[in-house]
Structures are given as C-alpha cells and as structure tokens.
Amino acid sequence: MNRGYAGYYKEHYLRSSYEYAYARYLDFKKISWSYESEVYDIGYKLYKPDFFLYDENGNLTKIVEVKSRNRNEKAKALNALEIISKRYNIDCELVSYEELLEIYKKLPFSLTATINEWINSNSTTINKAAFGKLNGHYNMVHSEETKRIIGNHTKKLWQSNSLSKQRMVEGLRNSGLSQKGKIKIPREERTCIECNSKYIVIRTSTKKYCSRTCSGNSAIRKATQAYVIQRNDIHINIKKFIIKWSVSNRELVLSIPYNRISSSLAPLINKIEELYGVKDMRVISKAVFGKDCGRKELLKFMKKVCNENVC
Structure with a gap:
C-alpha cells in the first residue's frame, strides 16, 4: 500500500490506492458506506477501521479494513478485526490486493486502471505538497464521543x-x-553563537545554536572559508608547478608562438588538471596573477621565467 497515494474521494481522505479501489467497487455496487467513522477500544489500543457498510435502512452490516500485502500489517489487522467482531458482534472483513483482484474480475473496469486513475488524480498527494486540503488532518476535529x-x-x-x-x-x-x-531534567539558558539569541536546553545537550537557520548559516560560512583557503593553496601550488614546468621545458616554452598557445601548452594544462583538478585557462591565469590576464600574458610570464632561470 503506497501511502504516497493518499487524497480525497467524495470528501473522504483515503490513505492508499487500494482504499480508493475498494471505494470505487462499493460505489459501482451501490453499497452505502462511510470511512473511519467509528473508533473501537480493542484493549491494547484504540482502533479505527477503514470502511463501514450499511444496508438500505442505514444499519451497519459490515466493517472492512483495507491493507497492503505486508504480512505483518495484515496479521495485526486480522487480530484487531477479530476482537471487534467478538466484542461488538459486528461482521468484519480484511481486504488486500489478492481480494481486490478477485473483486475486480467481476467489474467492467480493471484494478490497474482504477489504481492509475487514482495516482494521476489531482486529488492525491503523490509528488505534491501535502498541505492545505491535501493534508489528511486539514480542518479535522474529533467529535465529542x-x-x-x-x-x-x-x-x-x-x-x-x-x-x-x-x-x-x-x-x-x-x-x-x-x-x-x-x-525532571535540569534546563539552562544559553546564548546562540551565531545570532546571540537566548534559548533553553537541557544541561547535557550539545546544542550551540538556537535554530537550524543559525546552524546552517554558520556551516555555510565555515564551508566558504575552508573553500577559500583550499582554493588559495591550490593557486599557490599551480603557480609553483608552472614555474617548475617552464624551467624543465625551457626550449619548448621559448619556442611557442603567441598564435598557438592553447595547443602548445596542452601538456601543461593536462598535467595541472591531473594534479589539481583545474583545466580552465582563466583559473590558471588567476592562480599566477591573482586575476585573469589571459593566455598571452601567461605565456609571457613563462618565457620570462625561462629567461631569468627562476625555479
């Protein structure tokens, strides 16, 4: 039973596609029904069955619980229905996928088509935000009983x-x-290290922020600082590598014409990408000059390194 396929059908908030399929069957057979209209005390908990079926005079004839194919859930439901049946003398039935298949064999429309109809309906919450009227608890109030x-x-x-x-x-x-x-557990007042607001927590708590917003802002700032430091380190290492590579390949660097920079420096760029994960010439230029000065200035810098024998 997919709980994502919940939604409204005839002002009843059905909680699965199987429940919708059973409700459609009841309507086709013109059987009067209500949904989750009574709560029963079964000893160890309160239980609210799904469907209540009535005769022509409005008398309750049967309670039906619709469950998925999960064995544990079916076993729990059967146990609850047995208690209700014995304690309140009401006929009860459990309906699952297998029973729905048998039911729909006698109908002029298929179970698969009915389920797809529900899934694709605008009344279901699948892939939609479950707020407002699509929320099962919207405007819901318990009766006095x-x-x-x-x-x-x-x-x-x-x-x-x-x-x-x-x-x-x-x-x-x-x-x-x-x-x-x-x-019971002692509380204490603390000050948020992000916004300086006061908040109350138990003394054993490790909480340092008053809210998720403050915690998130702090984490983003720390991550940004760490990224900047890491980026600066990478830029320093890239510049050192370019100087070293230029000296090691002095003849090649000095012979590179200014109209063939990209192809000539391809071995250097590939090595920088392998070592530092950077292949954008603009980033490499920024690592050398502190700003993007273009590939021509980069080549001039490399030629100057070779002529000055900088290492």
Missing part, C-alpha cells in the same frame, strides 16, 4: 501496568517529563 473514548482509554492505560503504559512512561522520561508540565 471520540474525545471521550480517547480520554477514557488513556486513563485506563495510565491506571494499568500494561506494556502500553510502560512505553508511555518511557517516552515521557526520554522527553524530560514524567508528568505533564513537570520538568
């Missing part, structure tokens, strides 16, 4: 000694809290 169920379930967990409570307590401890609003 749902709030009551969630509250009672949380209270029940807190009063128990279950694994869920242990995880809840562990999560609170890791966040520095053992009770809501009660700080």
Whole structure:
C-alpha cells in the first residue's frame, strides 16, 4: 500500500490506492458506506477501521479494513478485526490486493486502471505538497464521543501496568517529563553563537545554536572559508608547478608562438588538471596573477621565467 497515494474521494481522505479501489467497487455496487467513522477500544489500543457498510435502512452490516500485502500489517489487522467482531458482534472483513483482484474480475473496469486513475488524480498527494486540503488532518476535529473514548482509554492505560503504559512512561522520561508540565531534567539558558539569541536546553545537550537557520548559516560560512583557503593553496601550488614546468621545458616554452598557445601548452594544462583538478585557462591565469590576464600574458610570464632561470 503506497501511502504516497493518499487524497480525497467524495470528501473522504483515503490513505492508499487500494482504499480508493475498494471505494470505487462499493460505489459501482451501490453499497452505502462511510470511512473511519467509528473508533473501537480493542484493549491494547484504540482502533479505527477503514470502511463501514450499511444496508438500505442505514444499519451497519459490515466493517472492512483495507491493507497492503505486508504480512505483518495484515496479521495485526486480522487480530484487531477479530476482537471487534467478538466484542461488538459486528461482521468484519480484511481486504488486500489478492481480494481486490478477485473483486475486480467481476467489474467492467480493471484494478490497474482504477489504481492509475487514482495516482494521476489531482486529488492525491503523490509528488505534491501535502498541505492545505491535501493534508489528511486539514480542518479535522474529533467529535465529542471520540474525545471521550480517547480520554477514557488513556486513563485506563495510565491506571494499568500494561506494556502500553510502560512505553508511555518511557517516552515521557526520554522527553524530560514524567508528568505533564513537570520538568525532571535540569534546563539552562544559553546564548546562540551565531545570532546571540537566548534559548533553553537541557544541561547535557550539545546544542550551540538556537535554530537550524543559525546552524546552517554558520556551516555555510565555515564551508566558504575552508573553500577559500583550499582554493588559495591550490593557486599557490599551480603557480609553483608552472614555474617548475617552464624551467624543465625551457626550449619548448621559448619556442611557442603567441598564435598557438592553447595547443602548445596542452601538456601543461593536462598535467595541472591531473594534479589539481583545474583545466580552465582563466583559473590558471588567476592562480599566477591573482586575476585573469589571459593566455598571452601567461605565456609571457613563462618565457620570462625561462629567461631569468627562476625555479
């Protein structure tokens, strides 16, 4: 089940292409349905099934959960549906890819075409920013009944000694809290080394910046400084190499005409590229003069080196 293919269908925020395919099947069969409209307490957690099917009189006839081909997810869903079926006396069914294939064999349109229809729809979030109405939580508010169920379930967990409570307590401890609003790990105020703003962190934190923006700005500045230093070192080494190469190839340098500079200096340029990763004549000229003076001035410099026997 690709969670990227989530989106709206008939004002319901469906979370996968398989869910859309099942909804299209229900509509074709003219079966009345709703989506994630009830929450059930199954003991170890609250569970919200996908589809609720109704008869002509609006009575609930079946709950259907749509899952991917992942075996673990299917096993968890089956366990939850069995509990709901026994505890609430409701017929439940799990539908996955295999079941959808069988369902669509009897329909005048294919499963593949339906899934592609959903993927290419403007209502899905795949390859789109999931903000505004494409966000599944947009303008969503729990009903009072749902709030009551969630509250009672949380209270029940807190009063128990279950694994869920242990995880809840562990999560609170890791966040520095053992009770809501009660700080357990000491905090301290620090000054951002980038913008000098004040911020609060736990004492054991290695955080030096107040935000990612400051951290990023500092990293960019340091990287730029490192690049400039490295570039200057490369320029110095290129100039030294040109002087050394000119002396070693004195006769060649002195015989090069000014109208054949590029081809004549090709061996030098290739060697500089091999050693320093630079082959642009403008950069090489800048390494020698501090600015781009052109290949003609570079050749003059090399001839001067040869005549003065500089090494």
